[in-house]
Amino acid sequence: MRIRLMVAAGILGVMILAFSLPHGDPSAVDLTAVLQPPSQAHPLGTDDLGRDVWALMAVGFWRTLTVVVTASLTSVLIGVPLGLIAGYSRGAVNAIIMTATDLTMIIPTFVAALLVTAVVGLTPFSAGLVLGLFGAGTYVNQTRALTLSIRSYDYVRAEVLLATPTVQILLRHVLPGVAGPLMRYFGSSASGTILAYAGLAFIGLGVDTTVPDWGTMLYRHRSQIDHPLLLLWPTLGIFLLAIVFHILADPALRKEGQ
């Protein structure tokens, strides 16, 4: 299991390093060199407009990473505090938070993201924000369930009796117990975000060819099946990034790896 973790961390590290290297202009069109196979000048070849696929992949990588970070931070920063408050306070506060959560959860995240990005445009930030906002409900539910369980433990009840401030109880005694199990979900939700963003770009919302996304690359080259490398690179990128987040955030794997 330690090997899986090391491989996952290694893949992410290599991707970050490789895509940080200087690359050509992803929007530079060269019609004299279209659909070139990999070469020294173009490590991953060129597309049907003669653009460097390596440069397209690099831009797509950073945009995808921005989406994951924005969506994850939004979900965690909204979902975890609300879940802690709902689980700990119960009563009217709990009812209000859970009703609002249920309302956001009945709208499918992908559909909400589709509507918002159609209006404001597909940027990594807008997509990440919407995916994060509508994904926060699951964090609220999971955090609340864990908080309800932990607050019944004697070490938490003792703090209540000792009149320890509620914020201190939540941060010192409840949050550490919530964080571990949530990490597992964090991995799968990050992977889901990568796939959702690729999906949004694929269905044509990221049509600005000067700022490519991996999903846009798949959409653009979907008919060029006689040049499978053009489909392979973005597919491989999406797959690797999704699986890497899934493995890195799995607490069971990290525990076994110790």
Add this chain to the structure above:
Amino acid sequence: MTIGIDHHGPVSLRVRGLSVRTRGDSPALLLDDVDLDLAPGQRVGIVGHSGAGKSMFLRALTGFCPDSLDVQGSVQLIDGSGEIQELLTADTKQRRRLATGAMAISWQNALQSLNPYQTISRQLGATLRLHRQLTADEVRSASLQWLASVGLSDGAGLLGSYPHQLSGGMRQRVAIAMTMCGGQPIVVADEPTTALDMVSQAECIDLYDRLCAAGARSLLYVSHDLALVGRLCTSVMVIQDARVVESGSIDQVRTRESSNPGASTRFSGILLAS
């Protein structure tokens, strides 16, 4: 009002009509009208079968009942000068003062009473600091002393450990150290040795015996093991179906049983035999 309870002087406990019901339209009675007097230095064992209401009695007494339950009655702490403090109606600050000054509690499952995400050092240190202003060095030294006093000689190694890294017996000893280190005059223990093997059980009982005797503390000890209660306590209270069915000194209970065997309850009968 400041009473002697803050100074760890002799404190008596007087419980009158303590009842616990579930809230709602058809409340279930979980504890029915329990009275108890605990004099300074006295040790009372509370026995009964599983689900009889022993732990519920301790939880109601100490304020550990969940909000879904309605606790009625009176729990009074009486200090050496005769001043009385009511525990059930005390506000949060009073309760904190009374809890840290008068009563220490040890629960059945040390794994749930110790915070699994904090080291022993941090938890024992926080407990010591509840009672006295101490520097970091003093906390460490006092922690090592208390761990040694409960038979954990490798205290330095244990201080950096988390509860899950210790065996059940070691965890229970740490819990005993945390219960005793505040010096409160009343110790409340809810089946603290249930999950332990026979040897660890005997060692923990010796610890309670020794540490309570050393501080002249009174003890409320819940157990379904009558032999343990007979060894540790001078009085006994038998709870059955949420009510007290027998109470008094162990000798009195034995005498009553011998003179009136027809009235014997299941538990006092077993106690007599043990």
